[in-house]
Amino acid sequence: MRYSSRFPYTTVLLLGTALIAGIVLYTGSASTSYSAEAAPSAAIPADQAEGEAIYRQHCLSCHAADGMGSGNYPAVASDHVKKKLGTYDKAYEFISRNMPDNAPGTLTDEEYKAVTRYILSLNGVPTGFNDIEKHWAQKEIAALFDKQYIDGYVNKETGTMQFKPDQFITRAEFVRYLVKAKELFLSNNTESEFTDIGKNKEERIYIITAVEYGLVNGYPDQTFRPNNTITRAEIAAILSRSEMLKASAQPTFHDIASDYWAGDAIRAVQEAGLFNGYEDGTFRPDQRMTRAEAISVIYRLVSQPQA
Numbered sequence: 393m394r395y396s397s398r399f400p401y402t403t404v405l406l407l408g409t410a411l412i413a414g415i416v417l418y419t420g421s422a423s424t425s426y427s428a429e430a431a432p433s434a435a436i437p438a439d440q441a442e443g444e445a446i447y448r449q450h451c452l453s454c455h456a457a458d459g460m461g462s463g464n465y466p467a468v469a470s471d472h473v474k475k476k477l478g479t480y481d482k483a484y485e486f487i488s489r490n491m492p493d494n495a496p497g498t499l500t501d502e503e504y505k506a507v508t509r510y511i512l513s514l515n516g517v518p519t520g521f522n523d524i525e526k527h528w529a530q531k532e533i534a535a536l537f538d539k540q541y542i543d544g545y546v547n548k549e550t551g552t553m554q555f556k557p558d559q560f561i562t563r564a565e566f567v568r569y570l571v572k573a574k575e576l577f578l579s580n581n582t583e584s585e586f587t588d589i590g591k592n593k594e595e596r597i598y599i600i601t602a603v604e605y606g607l608v609n610g611y612p613d614q615t616f617r618p619n620n621t622i623t624r625a626e627i628a629a630i631l632s633r634s635e636m637l638k639a640s641a642q643p644t645f646h647d648i649a650s651d652y653w654a655g656d657a658i659r660a661v662q663e664a665g666l667f668n669g670y671e672d673g674t675f676r677p678d679q680r681m682t683r684a685e686a687i688s689v690i691y692r693l694v695s696q697p698q699a
């Protein structure tokens with residue numbers, strides 16, 4: 393299915409989503425860090441069963457059945473674990489590298505993932521989005537989440553996590569997901585000329601990295617405007633830079649003038665198969681992108697065979 397054909401109804405959804413977004417707990421730039429206050433999940437969902445089985449077989453000999461620790465071995469469900477390993481990537485990294493018995497590679501990647509999800513669920517940390525089921529971009533969102541390229545919004549009250557697929561993506565989010573998806577080396581720099589990129593280290597580092605790689609610019613007034621939404625033309629421009637794409641012809645969209653600032657970039661991303669126009673022959677450069685739309689573009693980017 394082509395992505396352009398889905399736009400009309402996604403656009404309709406946007407309004408509604410924008411309205412309800414206001415009442416849902418919004419963790420903003422801190423979205424990747426889970427709080428120690430997250431409520432424990434009441435029950436272990438069925439898909440955790442595999443992780444639990446692996447835990448029983450490979451981890452129980454040292455850690456206790458209820459995860460609370462025994463003898464010389466620490467608990468795997470505790471405030472300490474939530475603080476130290478309370479995100480999927482941190483927990484996966486620790487467990488697959490140090491456990492069991494400092495013997496990395498004892499389990500398969502899939503087994504480590506399953507047991508990581510189980511440990512996180514024991515700690516009340518959400519391990520998946522609860523709002524992407526049957527969404528048109530479910531596959532793309534789930535795939536990039538599995539690779540730890542993207543993150544969502546944690547509701548600390550319910551211990552659940554949403555992706556908010558139909559919410560407009562922000563500049564900070566897009567840049568973070570792109571830098572992660574391209575697996576760029578993160579900058580060592582913590583200083584930045586931008587006056588508005590906040591104290592959140594996680595958010596800052598991705599913006600600084602993207603600017604250093606020349607993927608994206610700030611504004612002349614030394615702002616980055618991380619929470620601003622981002623248009624199709626702007627994303628096309630970023631991707632044409634990040635992928636070093638060159639257009640071979642002029643854009644043919646009705647709504648792109650021959651001297652349009654991002655004309656070459658738009659043509660280039662279209663030729664590269666990353667973006668489509670609309671069936672009516674327009675590109676709609678000033679239309680903002682939703683998180684799901686942006687993720688499906690990044691998904692195409694990372695699923696393409698390496699040139």
Ligand code: HEC
Nearest residue numbers: 450451454465466467468472473487490491492493507511
């Ligand atoms: C041979 C004994 C042993 C086995 C098997 C083992 N662990 Fe551990 N685990 C330890 C020890 C010892 C520590 C503490 C040392 C450390 O942090 O590296 C620990 C620490 C941890 C922690 C961090 C706890 C904290 O408070 O920091 C987690 C989470 C964990 N293990 C998960 C697992 C999982 C999941 C498995 C199965 C895949 C597993 N362990 C298998 C011995 C074991």
